[in-house]
Amino acid sequence: MKIEEQFNNRNVSDNGYFMVDIADYPTTPWGKFKRVVKRTFRGELFVGLWVVMREMIRFDIHTVQYPEEKMPIGPRYRAVHKMKRLWESDTERCIGCGLCEKICISNCIRMETKIDENSRKEVSEYSINLGRCIFCGYCAEVCPELAITHGGEYENASEQREHFVLYEDMLTPLDKMKAGTQKEFEGFGAITPHEDERVKKTPLAY
């Protein structure tokens, strides 16, 4: 029988809960002795022995030998940030608006921008202090261009607490981009599936 989970029904009596049938604790020595005899000859101990022996014979090992084997992590996992490129032109998505720097609640993002020769805003310096970052995902959520997202890199051993990651490190490499293997982040700030059908494209005629 599968019990439907009812998250808002706090009424214990009709929620699939039931009292466990536990016999009263014996108070008299004779009662205790009877319980010992019952437990001794009912074979509970051998049930335990059989269970562990069965598991040993079955040899269904669940160990993940970590550095060699790794568990797959979810696409929404929030680890070290990634900077994405545009699919159309392979240029950087980041427009230097500075929203991520503003919203960052642990003040770990620092960026400097300038106007380049084409009068476009360009990011000249961008760093995230991973020692301060709490991986809350606000930067990815606030980014209007889906430029800064989270990635799956969770092995950040470092020699010091101030472990910085720079713009170039986070940016999708060009060769990867050319191979078309850049993956969109599915977590915070990402567009929902079937967004294409629901959202009108920006009119480029303006």
Add this chain to the structure above:
Amino acid sequence: METAYLIETIIKIVVILLVFSALAGLGTYFERKILAFMQRRLGPMYVGPFGLLQVAADGVKLFTKEDIIPTNVVGRIFKLAPVITAATAFMASAAIPFLPSFELFGYKVNPIVSDINIGILYILGVMGVGLYGPLLGGMASANKFSLISAARGAAVFISYEVVTGLSILAPIMMVGSLSLIDFNNYQAENGWIIWSQPVAFILFWIAAFAETGRTPFHLIANDHEIIDGFGTEYSGMRWGLFFIGEYANMFFISFVIPLIFLGGFGDGSVMGALALLGKMAFFFFFFLWTRAAWPDVRPDQLMWLCWKVLMPIAVINIVITGLVMM
């Protein structure tokens, strides 16, 4: 005393010391592996093939670790206690016939250091003395967990030792000797003692768990209650001596149980010797098996069990055996 006998005895002692020190190390490997498999883990895997060299790595670690004598301990006793545990464990092995006698280069070898006529009494006595290791180590440690462990050790000791002695009395009455060789020969003629003394066998087996401090009665060095009990303040090879003593004890008890109850090495053929090793392996495996499967009892439950349940059963068993033998 002739020289050949002296040399032979010394060689036997050295062989037993080396083999069982190594086996104690391997015992920890088997314990880790078997417990791991029973809990769906892999156990040691990195040092050597299948983690086999983990034993060596642990040995190197124990030998090279600093030997710390804490400030408030009773120094001399603190230093002596681990030696008692290890030494008595190996001393007890002197009266155990590990294999039937065999010919080596035309020389007859009895794989027993000394076939004394009070074999079982000696083994149980020396193993009983082994309790002084945890007791003195715990009391000298200036650590409350060690002290609790020492107190538990004393309480557990007086409980199970009664059961050990009384349970083994009935087989001794039947055989009429205390030598394990005589036990073996008796069983080779009259069949295994377990068939005539099943109750004594069960009682002795239960008491063996208390004797070696294995899981249902893992009270003296109970990791999850009193850290490592008497071993809390020890480091390096002193702690290692406790360890070797404990595992050597397990091996020796695993030899003694089949020798007394399960026919030992039988008629002394190669098959008999292999059978003894097989039985020993089973009892050693059972020590590990129960550790994976069973919970620990409380010290008062163990005392209750020993004094109020097992000891009366043992006495009744002796009385019935006596009546039948009359």
